[in-house]
Amino acid sequence: MRLHYVTSNEKKFREAELILHREPHTLPHLEFIHAHIDLDELQGMPEDIITHKTNRAFEEVQAPVIVDDISFGLNALKGLPGPYIKTFLYTIYPEGLWELASHYEDRRCSASCYIGLRLPHEDQCHVFSGHIEGTVVEPRGSQHCGRISWNNIIVPDGSTRTAAEMTLDEFSQISPRNKALSQLKEFLHNMESQN
Amino acid sequence: MRLHYVTSNEKKFREAELILHREPHTLPHLEFIHAHIDLDELQGMPEDIITHKTNRAFEEVQAPVIVDDISFGLNALKGLPGPYIKTFLYTIYPEGLWELASHYEDRRCSASCYIGLRLPHEDQCHVFSGHIEGTVVEPRGSQHCGRISWNNIIVPDGSTRTAAEMTLDEFSQISPRNKALSQLKEFLHNMESQN
Numbered sequence: 001m002r003l004h005y006v007t008s009n010e011k012k013f014r015e016a017e018l019i020l021h022r023e024p025h026t027l028p029h030l031e032f033i034h035a036h037i038d039l040d041e042l043q044g045m046p047e048d049i050i051t052h053k054t055n056r057a058f059e060e061v062q063a064p065v066i067v068d069d070i071s072f073g074l075n076a077l078k079g080l081p082g083p084y085i086k087t088f089l090y091t092i093y094p095e096g097l098w099e100l101a102s103h104y105e106d107r108r109c110s111a112s113c114y115i116g117l118r119l120p121h122e123d124q125c126h127v128f129s130g131h132i133e134g135t136v137v138e139p140r141g142s143q144h145c146g147r148i149s150w151n152n153i154i155v156p157d158g159s160t161r162t163a164a165e166m167t168l169d170e171f172s173q174i175s176p177r178n179k180a181l182s183q184l185k186e187f188l189h190n191m192e193s194q195n
Numbered sequence: 196m197r198l199h200y201v202t203s204n205e206k207k208f209r210e211a212e213l214i215l216h217r218e219p220h221t222l223p224h225l226e227f228i229h230a231h232i233d234l235d236e237l238q239g240m241p242e243d244i245i246t247h248k249t250n251r252a253f254e255e256v257q258a259p260v261i262v263d264d265i266s267f268g269l270n271a272l273k274g275l276p277g278p279y280i281k282t283f284l285y286t287i288y289p290e291g292l293w294e295l296a297s298h299y300e301d302r303r304c305s306a307s308c309y310i311g312l313r314l315p316h317e318d319q320c321h322v323f324s325g326h327i328e329g330t331v332v333e334p335r336g337s338q339h340c341g342r343i344s345w346n347n348i349i350v351p352d353g354s355t356r357t358a359a360e361m362t363l364d365e366f367s368q369i370s371p372r373n374k375a376l377s378q379l380k381e382f383l384h385n386m387e388s389q390n
Contacts (some may be wrong), residue, residue: 040247043236043279052235077295080287084238084279091273100272103298 003142004035005066010043012068012177019172019181025189032040035061046071046083046114047127051160054116054125066184067116071151074136076104085150094139094153101136101153109136109154113176115184126187130179134157134163141165198312199230200261204342207263207372212306214367214376220384226340230256240264241278241309242322249311261379262311267345269331271299276279280345283336289334289348296348304331304349308371310379321382325374327351329358336360 005013013034020027034073036059041051050069057065070086073079081088088097101107110133118125134156142163152164156174163171172178199207208229215222232255237247244265252260263283268274283292296302305328313320329351336347336359347359351369352353358366367373 024250041238043282061343080283080286081276081279082282084276086281087238087277088275088280091275096272100295102299134279 001029001064001120002031002033003035003064003066004057004061006037006039006061007068008036008038009085009106010034010036015172016066016068016177016181019178019184020188025122025185027185027188027192029195032066034067035065037061039067039179041069044083046112046129049083050114050116050127051125054118054127057116058118058125064119065117068180069114069116070150070177071112071114072154073110074101074104075108075110076101079110089148089150093148094150097150098136098153099139102138108135109134109150111150111176113180114176115180117184126169128180128183128187130176130181130183132174132176132179134159137162139164163169196224196259196315197226197228198259198261199228199252199256201230201232201256202263203231203233203299204294205229205231210367211261211263211372211376213289214373215380215383220380222380222383222387224329224387224390225383232256234262236264239278241307241324244278244310245311245322248318249313249322253313253320254312259315260311261311263375263386264309264311265372266307266309268305269296269299270303270305271296273303274305282306284343284345288343289345292323292345293331293348295335297333302331304329306349306371308337308375310372310375312379312382323375323378325371325376325378327369327374329354332357334359358374 017032039053039056042049054067057067071083072085073082112131115128116125134154136153139152140162143149152162212227212280234251237244245297249262252262267280308327310323312322329349331348331349334347335357338344342367347357
């Protein structure tokens with residue numbers, strides 16, 4: 001089966017592909033293809049956003065799809081900006097988010113990744129998620145994904161460095177996206193085993 | 196012609212209806228009907244959000260529709276939360292927004308209302324907008340629309356009171372929604388005159 005991984009970031013696709021084909025479960029019967037499509041995103045709760053995005057991708061590609069979405073929030077703002085983090089990052093940059101957070105005593109934050117999977121002959125999608133918690137600090141380190149990200153302002157719990165100061169290998173151990181990908185992989189492996 | 200005003204707030208519909216039928220242009224050939232529908236809202240720029248929302252409403256109602264949407268932003272955050280203001284208000288409340296703004300020296304803010312109109316036999320919608328600027332202050336006064344709103348934390352330029360401390364009549368002179376409604380009304384009046 002061919003699964004279309006929908007993302008506008010090719011690097012993200014390559015990373016995901018590596019993880020999904022990594023030993024011990026190499027998913028030999030699945031082929032992952034990069035689909036570069038810009039999808040509408042809803043306002044709302046992360047689960048609703050990923051479900052809508054996955055179903056839209058399925059309509060667009062007319063084939064099985066995988067879609068991901070990130071949420072990043074400050075505890076001081078009760079989890080906001082949450083799913084709107086991308087707009088915040090591209091408008092006020094990590095520096096602006098740090099400034100915002102620095103005004104509060106509580107600088108705890110969390111990042112979540114949601115992955116949606118829509119298979120043929122099913123009328124709804126599966127959602128997987130990964131989560132980390134940490135503390136917001138002044139931007140340090142350089143972005144892994146080559147784009148503006150929250151990576152350089154979060155010190156994940158258990159670390160003294162920002163995610164951007166870790167090597168890609170280190171960060172991949174705790175990255176919310178990789179946690180969600182592991183769940184997806186387990187699901188796909190079970191699916192393969194049953195066929 | 197019957198125009199469906201799509202909003203989940205009946206009070207907002209009644210206000211709009213009053214304005215649209217007010218002298219001197221009472222729009223005698225137009226009937227406004229309240230359509231209570233919850234519509235998906237996109238993430239993005241306000242113009243894209245209102246366009247998508249209006250087209251969705253048109254598909255849903257299968258008749259001419261009017262839809263509105265509010266944006267409220269802090270200059271210190273380069274206009275954010277903007278179209279996501281509703282999520283912010285319902286998550287951290289006006290008190291939380293005030294606290295957020297109070298940390299910045301620049302407490303300037305602006306509020307905009309976008310109104311979309313989709314007519315039969317046209318394949319795209321018309322967008323009207325109204326705008327005010329002001330300063331964020333500690334919440335004062337009681338909400339006009341009976342819902343959580345930014346009205347009690349904005350002192351509009353030229354006033355010493357918050358929008359929520361003004362009478363409904365006073366506020367209606369400067370309200371971004373009423374400014375957008377005036378543009379809509381002018382458009383509808385011209386349309387009636389031409390028929």
